[in-house]
Amino acid sequence: MDNIPLSWRAEFYHQAFPKFPMPRTDDRWLDTMWVLGNDYKGSGYYGAYPPNYLKRVMSIFPDATNILHLFSGSLPPGNYIRFDRQGTPDIVGEANQLSSYFPNTKFDLILADPPYTQEDAEHYGTTLVNRNIVLKECRKLLQVNGYIVWLDQVLPMFKKTELHLCGLIGIVRSTNHRFRIASIFRRVDAP
Numbered sequence: 761m762d763n764i765p766l767s768w769r770a771e772f773y774h775q776a777f778p779k780f781p782m783p784r785t786d787d788r789w790l791d792t793m794w795v796l797g798n799d800y801k802g803s804g805y806y807g808a809y810p811p812n813y814l815k816r817v818m819s820i821f822p823d824a825t826n827i828l829h830l831f832s833g834s835l836p837p838g839n840y841i842r843f844d845r846q847g848t849p850d851i852v853g854e855a856n857q858l859s860s861y862f863p864n865t866k867f868d869l870i871l872a873d874p875p876y877t878q879e880d881a882e883h884y885g886t887t888l889v890n891r892n893i894v895l896k897e898c899r900k901l902l903q904v905n906g907y908i909v910w911l912d913q914v915l916p917m918f919k920k921t922e923l924h925l926c927g928l929i930g931i932v933r934s935t936n937h938r939f940r941i942a943s944i945f946r947r948v949d950a951p
Contacts, residue, residue, distance in 0.1 A: 761823050761868040763905045766790045766926060769820045776819035783820075783929075790820075790927035790944065797934055809835070809873060809911075810933045810940075817871065817909055817942065824869035824907075828862075830855060830898065831874045831889075845886055855889055858897035866903040873911040876938070891916040895945075899923055902947040910943045924948050 767785045773792075774782040783792035796810045818824070829835055832842035832849045842849035843858070853861050855874070874889045875881040881888040895916050898908050908923070910916055911931070918925065927944035 761821075761903070761905050761907070764823065772822055773816065773819045777816065783927075788924070788926060791929065793930040793932065795932045809833075810931060813911070813931065814871075821869050821907060826865070826867050826869070826903075828867045828870045828901065830858070830870060830872040830894070833873070846884070856893045856897065858894065859900040862901055865901065866906070867901050868903050868906040870898045870902060870906070870908045871911075872898065872908065876913045876940075892918075896922070899945075899947060904947055904949070906947050908945040908947075910945065911940055912943070913938060913940055915941065915943050918945065922947070922949065 765787070766789065767787075770783040770785040770790055774780075780794075781792065783790050785791075794813075794816060796812055796816075827840035829840050829842045830844075832844045833847065835842055837850070841851065843851045843853060843855070843861070845852065845854055851861055872894070874891065874894065875884055875886065878888050891912070891914070895908070895910065895918055899922050902908060915925075915928075923945040924947075925943060926946045929942040929944070931940040931942060
């Protein structure tokens with residue numbers, strides 16, 4: 761992806777969702793809050809993306825062409841690669857060894873939605889991931905100026921020399937749901 765200014769990315773979002781407030785931006789930062797509501801139909805899959813979350817995120821990155829969905833869960837097939845440790849993704853594997861599955865591939869956008877807690881991991885029948893290791897693995901696969909959007913209840917630890925935290929999107933679904941945050945990281949250093 762080109763080094764498109766964050767103000768343009770906010771405008772991309774606003775064009776796609778004109779009824780909602782445009783994200784605040786400057787040269788190095790983008791932030792906003794999304795109230796996504798509740799979709800009682802849902803996917804039937806524990807921990808699925810909140811309603812319209814992907815549509816909103818993808819509106820910010822319309823230029824993304826090589827996309828990895830990490831911890832893809834119930835996501836249907838599409839113009840992206842789904843990676844998870846179980847289920848029916850395109851690639852089944854361990855996220856803490858992510859770069860070994862893609863030795864010659866660089867992504868311009870990686871979307872991650874890991875289990876947030878030990879209880880969540882138990883619902884999935886898996887172990888809790890080490891966020892620090894997985895984020896480092898994501899960075900290895902990210903092209904220069906590419907982005908990681910990490911949906912979680914915490915801001916994962918990262919090295920400022922490897923990734924630039926360039927945005928935060930607060931996610932509220934409805935009453936009796938957890939607050940989440942989509943942390944947006946950009947790789948800015950040389951490969």
